[in-house]
Amino acid sequence: VVLVREAREEEAEAIADMLCRSIRDLCAADHGGDEEMIAAWSANKTAENVCKWIAAPGIMLTALAPDGGVAGAGAAAPDGTVLLNYVAPEMRFSGVSTALLLELERWLLKSGCPEVRLESTRTALAFYLARGYEKNGPAVPWRKSTAQPLRKRLAP
Numbered sequence: 739v740v741l742v743r744e745a746r747e748e749e750a751e752a753i754a755d756m757l758c759r760s761i762r763d764l765c766a767a768d769h770g771g772d773e774e775m776i777a778a779w780s781a782n783k784t785a786e787n788v789c790k791w792i793a794a795p796g797i798m799l800t801a802l803a804p805d806g807g808v809a810g811a812g813a814a815a816p817d818g819t820v821l822l823n824y825v826a827p828e829m830r831f832s833g834v835s836t837a838l839l840l841e842l843e844r845w846l847l848k849s850g851c852p853e854v855r856l857e858s859t860r861t862a863l864a865f866y867l868a869r870g871y872e873k874n875g876p877a878v879p880w881r882k883s884t885a886q887p888l889r890k891r892l893a894p
């Protein structure tokens with residue numbers, strides 16, 4: 739069971755740490771263990787930047803594990819773009835990303851976005867396709883890999 743709520747500034751350090759561990763441990767399908775790519779991908783995942791993302795327009799959410807630790811984080815911009823959706827490695831496959839995505843979609847719909855868009859990692863592609871997302875054009879070059887633009891209609 740996870741609780742999802744708006745992210746708090748005092749969690750920024752724990753969120754940044756979780757983001758870097760998620761990238762390193764879960765996203766090998768994208769970085770293939772390439773230390774240079776892991777470093778570049780993780781470079782902006784700092785507590786300072788997390789504080790900026792929390793304060794930015796849009797929404798940033800924290801998923802909390804039963805012990806109160808940071809289990810995941812997600813963010814979306816007011817234009818309907820999902821910017822982040824990461825789970826702590828030890829919490830993978832326990833519903834965290836699903837819960838975060840549902841809350842982001844709910845917030846976007848409430849904010850008047852009829853459609854949500856994102857660029858999926860290779861790691862997360864099957865996850866999004868199983869949740870109603872469809873390809874929105876061909877994969878695009880992204881770092882040393884590719885990302886897949888996806889979209890999902892939220893409102894008719």
Ligand SMILES: CC(C)(COP(=O)(O)OP(=O)(O)OC[C@H]1O[C@@H](n2cnc3c(N)ncnc32)[C@H](O)[C@@H]1OP(=O)(O)O)[C@@H](O)C(=O)NCCC(=O)NCCS
Pocket residue numbers: 760761764765822823824825829830831832833834835836837856857858859861862864865868
């Ligand atoms: C893939 C990923 C996004 C799934 O998040 P999660 O929080 O572990 O997933 P949830 O528990 O909410 O959802 C379960 C989904 O995980 C996948 N899954 C579950 N068990 C699995 C297993 N044993 N092996 C492989 N995939 C499995 C399935 O897609 C499953 O969906 P389903 O219920 O439709 O079958 C996540 O594990 C991940 O690797 N994130 C890395 C960060 C990332 O790439 N973020 C995306 C940036 S756009």
